[in-house]
Amino acid sequence: xxxxxxxxxxxxxxxxxxxxxxxxxxxxxxxxxxxxxxxxxxxxxxxxxxxxxxxxxxxxxxxxxxxxxxxxxxxxxxxxxxxxxxxxxxxxxxxxxxxxxxxxxxxxxxxxxxxxxxxxxxxxxxxxxxxxxxxxxxxxxxxxxxxxxxxxxxxxxxxxxxxxxxxxxxxxxxxxxxxxxxxxxxxxxxxxxxxxxxxxxxxxxxxxxxxxxxxxxxxxxxxxxxxxxxxxxxxxxxxxxxxxxxxxxxxxxxxxxxxxxxxxxxxxxxxxxxxxxxxxxxxxxxxxxxxxxxxxxxxxxxxxxxxxxxxxxxxxxxxxxxxxxxxxxxxxxxxxxxxxxxxxxxxxxxxxxxxxxxxxxxxxxxxxxxxxxxxxxxxxxxxxxxxxxxxxxxxxxxxxxxxxxxxxxxxxxxxxxxxxxxxxxxxxxxxxxxxxxxxxxxxxxxxxxxxxxxxxxxxxxxxxxxxxxxxxxxxxxxxxxxxxxxxxxxxxxxxxxxxxxxxxxxxxxxxxxxxxxxxxxxxxxxxxxxxxxxxxxxxxxxxxxxxxxxxxxxxxxxxxxxxxxxxxxxxxxxxxxxxxxxxxxxxxxxxxxxxxxxxxxxxxxxxxxxxxxxxxxxxxxxxxxxxxxxxxxxxxxxxxxxxxxxxxxxxxxxxxxxxxxxxxxxxxxxxxxxxxxxxxxxxxxxxxxxxxxxxxxxxxxxxxxxxxxxxxxxxxxxxxxxxxxxxxxxxxxxxxxxxxxxxxxxxxxxxxxxxxxxxxxxxxxxxxxxxxxxxxxxxxxxxxxxxxxxxxxxxxxxxxxxxxxxxxxxxxxxxxxxxxxxxxxxxxxxxxxxxxxxxxxxxxxxxxxxxxxxxxxxxxxxxxxxxxxxxxxxxxxxxxxxxxxxxxxxxxxxxxxxxxxxxxxxxxxxxxxxxxxxxxxxxxxxxxxxxxxxxxxxxxxxxxxxxxxxxxxxxxxxxxxx
Numbered sequence: 001x002x003x004x005x006x007x008x009x010x011x012x013x014x015x016x017x018x019x020x021x022x023x024x025x026x027x028x029x030x031x032x033x034x035x036x037x038x039x040x041x042x043x044x045x046x047x048x049x050x051x052x053x054x055x056x057x058x059x060x061x062x063x064x065x066x067x068x069x070x071x072x073x074x075x076x077x078x079x080x081x082x083x084x085x086x087x088x089x090x091x092x093x094x095x096x097x098x099x100x101x102x103x104x105x106x107x108x109x110x111x112x113x114x115x116x117x118x119x120x121x122x123x124x125x126x127x128x129x130x131x132x133x134x135x136x137x138x139x140x141x142x143x144x145x146x147x148x149x150x151x152x153x154x155x156x157x158x159x160x161x162x163x164x165x166x167x168x169x170x171x172x173x174x175x176x177x178x179x180x181x182x183x184x185x186x187x188x189x190x191x192x193x194x195x196x197x198x199x200x201x202x203x204x205x206x207x208x209x210x211x212x213x214x215x216x217x218x219x220x221x222x223x224x225x226x227x228x229x230x231x232x233x234x235x236x237x238x239x240x241x242x243x244x245x246x247x248x249x250x251x252x253x254x255x256x257x258x259x260x261x262x263x264x265x266x267x268x269x270x271x272x273x274x275x276x277x278x279x280x281x282x283x284x285x286x287x288x289x290x291x292x293x294x295x296x297x298x299x300x301x302x303x304x305x306x307x308x309x310x311x312x313x314x315x316x317x318x319x320x321x322x323x324x325x326x327x328x329x330x331x332x333x334x335x336x337x338x339x340x341x342x343x344x345x346x347x348x349x350x351x352x353x354x355x356x357x358x359x360x361x362x363x364x365x366x367x368x369x370x371x372x373x374x375x376x377x378x379x380x381x382x383x384x385x386x387x388x389x390x391x392x393x394x395x396x397x398x399x400x401x402x403x404x405x406x407x408x409x410x411x412x413x414x415x416x417x418x419x420x421x422x423x424x425x426x427x428x429x430x431x432x433x434x435x436x437x438x439x440x441x442x443x444x445x446x447x448x449x450x451x452x453x454x455x456x457x458x459x460x461x462x463x464x465x466x467x468x469x470x471x472x473x474x475x476x477x478x479x480x481x482x483x484x485x486x487x488x489x490x491x492x493x494x495x496x497x498x499x500x501x502x503x504x505x506x507x508x509x510x511x512x513x514x515x516x517x518x519x520x521x522x523x524x525x526x527x528x529x530x531x532x533x534x535x536x537x538x539x540x541x542x543x544x545x546x547x548x549x550x551x552x553x554x555x556x557x558x559x560x561x562x563x564x565x566x567x568x569x570x571x572x573x574x575x576x577x578x579x580x581x582x583x584x585x586x587x588x589x590x591x592x593x594x595x596x597x598x599x600x601x602x603x604x605x606x607x608x609x610x611x612x613x614x615x616x617x618x619x620x621x622x623x624x625x626x627x628x629x630x631x632x633x634x635x636x637x638x639x640x641x642x643x644x645x646x647x648x649x650x651x652x653x654x655x656x657x658x659x660x661x662x663x664x665x666x667x668x669x670x671x672x673x674x675x676x677x678x679x680x681x682x683x684x685x686x687x688x689x690x691x692x693x694x695x696x697x698x699x700x701x702x703x704x705x706x707x708x709x710x711x712x713x714x715x716x717x718x719x720x721x722x723x724x725x726x727x728x729x730x731x732x733x734x735x736x737x738x739x740x741x742x743x744x745x746x747x748x749x750x751x752x753x754x755x756x757x758x759x760x761x762x763x764x765x766x767x768x769x770x771x772x773x774x775x776x777x778x779x780x781x782x783x784x785x786x787x788x789x790x791x792x793x794x795x796x797x798x799x800x801x802x803x804x805x806x807x808x809x810x811x812x813x814x815x816x817x818x819x820x821x822x823x824x825x826x827x828x829x830x831x832x833x834x835x836x837x838x839x840x841x842x843x844x845x846x847x848x849x850x851x852x853x854x855x856x857x858x859x860x861x862x863x864x865x866x867x868x869x870x871x872x873x874x875x876x877x878x879x880x881x882x883x884x885x886x887x888x889x890x891x892x893x894x895x896x897x898x899x900x901x902x903x904x905x906x907x908x909x910x911x912x913x914x915x916x917x918x919x920x921x922x923x924x925x926x927x928x929x930x931x932x933x934x935x936x937x938x939x940x941x942x943x944x945x946x947x948x949x950x951x952x953x954x955x956x957x958x959x960x961x962x
Contacts, residue, residue: 038067042080045087054091061087078124081117085110085130086151093148110134126153128182133157135175136195139164157191162235165201165215166242167462172199190225193218194232201239215239230255230264237268248272263292263300270304274311282308299329306338315342330362333388340395349403353417356396363389390429397422397436404443415443431461439469447473464490471498479749479780480505493522493529500532504557506783507564507813509539535561542573544580555585559594567816569845571602582611587618596628605632623647650676651683658686679710688718692725700725713750716743720756733764751777755786762793770794785815792824823854830858835866853879857894869902880911889915889924896932908932926952 045060061084068077088110092103111134117127133151136158179196186192197218204211219236226232233255240248252269259265270285286308289301302321309318319342325335336359343352363385400418404411418440425433434457441450451473458466467489474483480502487499496519503512513536519529527549534548535557542565544558558581565574578595585591592615599608609632616625630643644656654669670690673683684707691699700722708715716739723735737760744753758773771794777787788811795804805828811818812825826845830838842859845852860875876898880891892915899907912929919925930948933941 038064038076038080041067042083045083049087049090052094054087054094057087058084058091075121078117078121078127081113081120082124082127082130085113085117085127086153088113089130089148089151093150096148122181123185125182125185128178128185129153129157132175132178132182132192135171135178136160138171139167139169139175139199157189157195159191159231160195160198162198162231162238165198165235165239166205167202168206169202172202175199176203188225190222190229190232193222193225194229194235197222197235197239201235201242204239205242212243227258228262230259230262230268233259233265234268237272241272261292261295263289263296263298266292267300267304270308274308299325299332299335303332303334303338310338310341310345313345315345318342333359333363333385333392335359336362336392337395340392340399344399349399352399353396353403356392356399359392360389360396363392386428390425390432393421393424394429394432394436397425398439401436401439401443411443415440431457435463435466438466442469442473447477451477458489462489464494468494468498471502475502477749478751481778481780481782484782493519493526496522497526497528497532500529504532504535506781506810508782508810509536509813512536538577542570542577544577544584550581550585550588552588552590555581555588555591559591562598563594564813564816566598566601568812569816571598574598575602575604589615589619589622593625600632608632649673651680651686654686655682679706681707681710681714684710684718688721692721697722697725713743713747713753716740716746717752717756724760733760736760749780751781751784751787755784755790758787758790762790762797767794767797771798783810783814785811785818788814789818789821792821796824819854823858826855826858830862835862838862839866851882853883860898864898864902872898873904873907889919889921889928893928896928897935900932900935905936908936922955923952926955 041060041064045057045064048054048057048060061080065077065080065084068074068080088106092106092110098106111131114127114131114134117124118131121127130151130153137148139160176196176199179192179199183189183192183196197215200211200215200218204215216236216239219232219239222229222232223236233251237248237251237255240251249269249272252265252272255265256262256269266285266289270282270289273279273282273285283305286301286305289304291301293299293301302325306318306321306325309315309321318338322335322339322342325332326339329335336355339355339359340352343349343355397418400414400421404414404418407414418436422433422436422440425436434453438450438454438457441453444450451470454466454470454473457463458470467486471483471486471490474480474486484499484502487495487502489495490498496515500512500515500519503509503515512532516529516532516536519526520533523529531549531551531554534545535554538544538548538558538561548554550558559578562574562578562581565571565577575595575598578591578598581588581591582595592611596608596611599605599611609629612625612629612632616622616629619625627643627646631640634640634643641656641660645653648656650669650673654666654673657663657665657669667690670683670686673680674687677683684703688700688703688707691697691703700718704715704718704722707718720736720739720743723729723732723739726732726735729735737757740753740757740760744750744757747753754773754777758770758777761767761773762770770790774787774790774794777784778791781787788807792804792807792811795801795807804824808821808824808828811821815821816825826842829841833841839859839862842855842862845855846859849855856875856879860872860879863869863872863875876895880895883891892911896908896911899905899911912932915925916929926948930945930952933945933948
């Protein structure tokens with residue numbers, strides 16, 4: 001079923017056979033009233049087709065077929081149906097931009113007419129050839145891109161590209177079926193065997209079994225029919241490599257034995273040897289290829305040697321070879337391509353552009369003039385030349401776009417040149433054009449449009465380069481979840497290392513470790529993989545490995561880890577790590593600032609001062625360091641505030657006074673900021689919050705209006721918050737949800753809107769909707785902390801504890817300071833640890849935060865669980881006595897339940913008497929009294945409970961509290 005779902009929509013349309021016969025038959029509707037001279041009608045159809053009047057030709061062919069009457073099943077009818085199908089092929093070829101509905105209709109009619117003709121005459125060679133070509137176009141991506149070259153029945157079958165065997169498709173089986181039918185009619189056609197071998201090889205990648213031998217047999221049959229055709233040998237060798245078979249080298253050696261002077265086979269063997277890291281043997285084969293070149297007047301071996309040097313970054317050796325080749329083989333496109341690559345490796349983009357333009361001029365194409373598409377029946381050499389020119393243009397476009405990115409001053413000129421160069425690709429190489437267009441949009445900063453364009457390209461032809469760019473775009477759009485999924489589609493080390501980097505970005509350390517292990521199996525010595533390995537080791541141990549290389553990026557990653565360790569309560573370990581980082585990278589400002597911050601957070605201001613003074617001597621003009629030093633030296637709070645206010649903007653001053661709880665100055669400078677920068681998002685946010693606090697809804701509405709001027713969706717979010725603030729409106733939650741859902745329609749990937757909706761639904765009890773919104777955000781960004789918190793709360797409500805604990809664990813790595821996540825994480829940790837270790841951790845927290853009620857209650861529970869009842873009682877008493885009067889009842893409940901659980905009835909009496917002697921909340925006090933008496937479960941206590949509940953009811957009626 002899954003495979004059917006992946007079937008291309010258009011393919012599904014034209015493979016619905018029953019419907020297609022109806023469509024084809026419909027062409028003949030009304031025939032009975034038309035003239036019956038089939039020959040004249042057919043001639044008229046041919047004439048209209050020659051003029052390009054395809055609609056009229058379609059009618060005439062239909063009439064001709066209908067006019068055959070009782071001869072409609074004759075050989076002539078099969079010919080006429082073929083001619084009609086071939087006319088549809090020409091119609092599609094000459095009109096690639098027709099509306100989609102019309103295109104699909106013509107494709108459907110083409111296929112149905114072919115099948116109808118083959119029903120009449122299963123041995124109609126031309127119809128079977130065209131049917132096989134039809135599937136070839138689907139498999140080669142031409143149906144999806146509408147890149148349909150002209151078709152000639154007399155041209156040899158076009159070969160599938162060898163790497164096509166790695167592509168999954170639902171159309172391999174029908175292609176095999178049609179190819180097999182054609183091979184019955186053309187048993188000596190080696191290209192047909194080769195194409196069928198590729199199709200069987202593609203199925204063998206996943207299904208193995210019979211398809212492995214079928215592919216081998218077809219390759220071998222093609223070789224038997226024409227053993228000097230390199231593609232056949234190379235296809236078989238590539239297939240054996242794809243299966244990780246040890247037969248690939250034997251196939252290549254057999255190929256060379258049969259064709260000792262074929263340079264392309266010698267080069268292919270050298271590539272294989274290079275992959276096997278047998279470089280000396282590879283060089284020997286390249287030299288043999290050069291000797292074969294001299295006899296044949298080609299340059300395949302020399303190009304291979306130049307590319308070998310390029311891959312080893314030996315540009316001088318490569319340039320020496322390529323310069324000679326340009327003089328002797330000026331029409332060889334690959335020479336210009338590799339020269340450009342050489343210049344790029346030397347960071348000489350200008351020369352790379354110049355050589356590509358020279359190559360295009362030499363090969364007969366102006367870069368600004370769109371090329372016409374070569375017809376399929378033109379000589380193969382012409383098609384290859386057009387493809388080579390397209391390849392040069394693709395590289396030229398990419399270099400120009402790189403220049404547009406790296407040289408902002410010439411950005412517009414390079415963009416214009418790139419657009420001019422890519423214009424020639426649209427008809428010759430539409431996929432390359434689409435990729436280039438996606439890149440242009442990316443360089444122009446149009447990320448949404450670029451992603452859409454590249455997603456369309458990737459859907460037609462999965463390409464690692466496109467996947468890589470899409471992953472970069474998703475990361476820039478703050479969608480690491482989508483970037484990670486795209487990284488899965490990038491083969492080899494590149495994809496795995498991107499995935500590790502993404503997983504590290506949201507602290508998914510276990511996932512990153514597993515992904516890294518896969519990468520290390522491919523290349524254990526890869527420098528980036530080694531960097532990641534060292535970092536993950538530090539995550540595990542808290543200690544910096546001795547041999548780690550501290551680039552600026554790596555240092556930033558490690559100092560960020562130290563900051564997070566401190567947030568998790570591991571201050572000592574965090575400082576030790578940061579000190580070691582500073583020891584190895586003393587001039588790194590990020591590391592120095594991080595260590596100084598850790599010192600200050602842990603009351604080591606003297607150490608921070610020494611550290612920053614040393615750094616200040618190195619970077620004398622850094623105002624940030626100077627200000628922090630001044631703050632460290634100044635002890636007077638008022639003077640410290642004055643230092644902070646120096647060079648601060650009005651909004652920064654307002655925020656400083658807000659942190660210092662100076663309401664008057666906060667409002668003063670906020671007012672100044674509103675006057676000077678009314679559309680600053682922070683100004684709007686602070687003024688909006690103040691307006692809601694003061695119940696100044698007119699002011700809040702004005703803020704929301706200004707926010708909408710900055711960003712309409714931001715305005716909607718303020719509008720929703722304003723609706724929620726109207727406590728008099730019973731539909732305020734519904735109103736807020738309606739506003740947010742409207743905003744989400746306009747910006748469906750907004751994480752903030754989805755989080756707001758999730759929280760509203762969660763708080764109103766609609767757990768399923770809340771879960772949907774939170775999970776949608778996590779699919780886009782697995783490390784988005786509000787979504788992690790939301791899903792943790794959802795799973796807690798639903799009792800999905802395993803999932804809940806994993807979410808809390810992930811969230812704690814990102815936001816250990818969040819109160820809910822911190823408390824949940826501590827609970828989970830308590831369950832994992834031995835009781836004595838859990839108690840020790842809780843006591844340490846108690847020492848640093850004696851007023852943390854959640855920690856105290858958890859500590860009391862641990863003591864009780866560990867049978868240390870006296871210590872548990874002590875903690876519960878601390879909580880009960882420390883709570884404010886309006887919260888006394890909740891503390892009493894916990895203490896009373898503890899006493900009941902542990903049979904301390906005298907203590908129960910004491911607390912109950914204290915609770916009911918002069919309670920602030922009489923109803924709550926007597927309900928608690930009754931509940932505790934019920935829990936004691938004796939006849940007297942049950943009677944006392946009933947009396948207490950009656951008193952509670954009486955007080956409730958008196959207070960009108962039903």
